[in-house]
Amino acid sequence: MDHGLDELIARARRMDADALETLVERYGRRVFGLLRKLTASLEEAEDLTQETFLRMTRTIADYDHTGRFEAWLFRIAANLARDSARRKRRRGPTQSLNGTAPAGEPGAFEFADERAEQPGVTLDRAEARERLNEQLARLPELDREILTLRHFGELSFREIAELLGVPLGTALARGHRALQRMKAAFGLEPAEK
Secondary structure (H helix, E strand, C coil): CCHHHHHHHHHHHCCCHHHHHHHHHHHHHHHHHHHHHHHCCHHHHHHHHHHHHHHHHHHHHHCCCCCCHHHHHHHHHHHHHHHHHHHHHHHCCCCCCCCCCCCCCCCCCCCHHHHCCCHHHHHHHHHHHHHHHHHHHHCCHHHHHHHHHHHCCCCCHHHHHHHHCCCHHHHHHHHHHHHHHHHHHCCCCCCCC
16 A cells, blocks of 8 residues: 555545645546547546546545545546536537547647657657547447556556446456457457457
């Protein structure tokens, strides 16, 4: 157990502004990356990241810390993304959700260190990100969520099953199948039948 995190959460539960800010700094990039993959929209991911940390701040006093803070925080983010997707479906298609970033929009993980690289390297990474986003968008919604939570959110399959309310076996099977489809799309493995 991370005793530094334990102390940080204890302080945050007392609404210590420095502790809350430290939690945002520590987890902000990963929460944003997860939401960027779940929403396929930079603007929406930014909005939902802010909402995730606002909700964290409002509810952390009720959080029972048992060493699973990250899963709790990612559950908040994933639930917000799911609620947002449901609202969009009810309103009808108002924008393209093809999983790719519009031209000129930075990708999910394009940070200063990437921009400082050679122009060709940055372009290759941008193209790879775009292709990855396109392939993710082709997966069924549940498969995409499982794969995103596993590989971008770094949650265990048990945490994913709990978060999504599906049996562990379902999360494992769908995650495996989604990963195989992604590998096949990139020519890394033959597609499963």
